[in-house]
Amino acid sequence: QSYLHSAVQIIKEYNGEEPLASFLKKYFNTHKKFGSRDRKNITHLCYCYFRLGKVLVSLEIGERVLAALYLCNQVSNPILALVKPQWNDSVSMAKKEKLTIIQQDLPFDVADIFPFQVDLSPEIDYLPFASSFLEQPDTYLRIRPGKVSLVQNKLKKAEIPYSIISNYCLAVSPSTKLEAHLQINNDVVVQDVNSQKVLVPLVEYIKDTNKSIKAWDCCAASGGKSILLKDTFPNSLITVSDIRESIIFNLRKRFKEAGISNFHWFVADVANPQFTHNKLYDLVICDAPCSGSGTWGRTPEQLYFFTEDKINHYASLQKKIVLNASQYLKKGGLFLYITCSVFKEENEGVVEFIQQKSSLQIVSKHYFAGYQQKADTLFAALFVKQA
Numbered sequence: 331q332s333y334l335h336s337a338v339q340i341i342k343e344y345n346g347e348e349p350l351a352s353f354l355k356k357y358f359n360t361h362k363k364f365g366s367r368d369r370k371n372i373t374h375l376c377y378c379y380f381r382l383g384k385v386l387v388s389l390e391i392g393e394r395v396l397a398a399l400y401l402c403n404q405v406s407n408p409i410l411a412l413v414k415p416q417w418n419d420s421v422s423m424a425k426k427e428k429l430t431i432i433q434q435d436l437p438f439d440v441a442d443i444f445p446f447q448v449d450l451s452p453e454i455d456y457l458p459f460a461s462s463f464l465e466q467p468d469t470y471l472r473i474r475p476g477k478v479s480l481v482q483n484k485l486k487k488a489e490i491p492y493s494i495i496s497n498y499c500l501a502v503s504p505s506t507k508l509e510a511h512l513q514i515n516n517d518v519v520v521q522d523v524n525s526q527k528v529l530v531p532l533v534e535y536i537k538d539t540n541k542s543i544k545a546w547d548c549c550a551a552s553g554g555k556s557i558l559l560k561d562t563f564p565n566s567l568i569t570v571s572d573i574r575e576s577i578i579f580n581l582r583k584r585f586k587e588a589g590i591s592n593f594h595w596f597v598a599d600v601a602n603p604q605f606t607h608n609k610l611y612d613l614v615i616c617d618a619p620c621s622g623s624g625t626w627g628r629t630p631e632q633l634y635f636f637t638e639d640k641i642n643h644y645a646s647l648q649k650k651i652v653l654n655a656s657q658y659l660k661k662g663g664l665f666l667y668i669t670c671s672v673f674k675e676e677n678e679g680v681v682e683f684i685q686q687k688s689s690l691q692i693v694s695k696h697y698f699a700g701y702q703q704k705a706d707t708l709f710a711a712l713f714v715k716q717a
């Protein structure tokens with residue numbers, strides 16, 4: 331009961347302006363009375379609350395936490411046992427059955443979880459997508475080249491359960507502590523299963539993975555896609571940039587851990603009309619800033635606080651970036667546009683814009699849908715610059 335009380339207090343104070351994870355960290359730092367078990371339990375309640383998205387928003391916070399606790403968990407819970415024993419008794423049932431049960435007490439409509447249906451790409455199956463928020467996605471590891479048996483042996487030795495998704499991809503439970511057992515970025519990269527797949531269109535087009543590729547990752551963040559590129563095309567020479575100096579600092583540290591030393595970097599606002607650059611590339615990767623709506627399963631507070639007007643803001647930023655960045659391609663060069671959004675304006679809309687406003691020709695476009703496999707959803711479109 332006191333966990334519930336604390337969660338309600340935190341939810342009241344939190345306004346979505348910073349990630350919930352960092353808000354909670356600060357909150358617990360200033361409220362020292364909470365031990366590590368308390369923190370874990372309260373954190374769990376808060377995340378469950380936001381997993382409901384926009385459904386039942388008029389419900390009193392405590393009641394809504396209980397509904398969320400019931401729908402987002404499969405195991406019996408002492409709070410539910412005390413306050414909602416009839417829900418606790420059926421907590422391990424399938425999601426569909428639990429929805430029917432909760433609808434006897436509350437006007438619960440799955441569609442309300444994600445109220446942005448009109449903005450959603452027609453490629454996304456709406457109701458399965460909306461209900462996917464009730465489940466926490468898994469954590470996925472991409473095993474670096476040549477490390478498959480080493481990684482599996484280390485995990486077995488540490489008695490960490492994992493499932494094999496594909497040759498280079500493992501899934502572990504989201505709360506797994508990996509740092510003590512694996513060299514993160516050297517043995518494995520923590521990377522969503524669909525994020526691991528976004529270079530597939532490139533491999534299908536180029537075919538020869540030994541080819542030497544001069545590439546620019548123009549929105550590189552801490553380099554997730556660049557490390558993947560280096561592992562997929564080992565002879566690539568990578569230039570990275572981002573608008574944030576601090577994230578490029580993180581990237582350089584991460585590249586060092588990953589054993590990548592031969593690369594160029596700079597800090598730049600690629601959306602700025604005055605942006606200029608002095609090199610041409612065989613490949614530009616534009617993993618654009620976006621709503622992140624394909625990854626809100628990991629940050630459900632964003633689902634709760636998102637407002638539709640932001641879609642337009644991101645789409646216009648994306649258009650500025652793609653127009654600028656695509657100028658630095660050689661003739662016959664490739665442009666890979668990526669988002670982790672499910673909104674058509676950020677994906678199909680930008681693809682249409684690129685086709686109208688640039689000399690790029692579309693090769694392929696594809697959603698990598700993760701909402702039915704506890705994973706993120708990404709979009710990738712590959713273009714070639716006309717020779």
Ligand SMILES: C[S@@+](CC[C@H](N)C(=O)[O-])C[C@H]1O[C@@H](n2cnc3c(N)ncnc32)[C@H](O)[C@@H]1O
Binds near residue numbers: 598
């Ligand atoms: C989706 S993230 C990239 C993720 C990264 N590729 C990865 O795999 O880890 C988008 C990045 O674009 C950067 N960004 C936002 N606006 C930008 C701009 N105008 N010019 C360059 N980078 C920008 C953000 O700082 C952010 O790091």
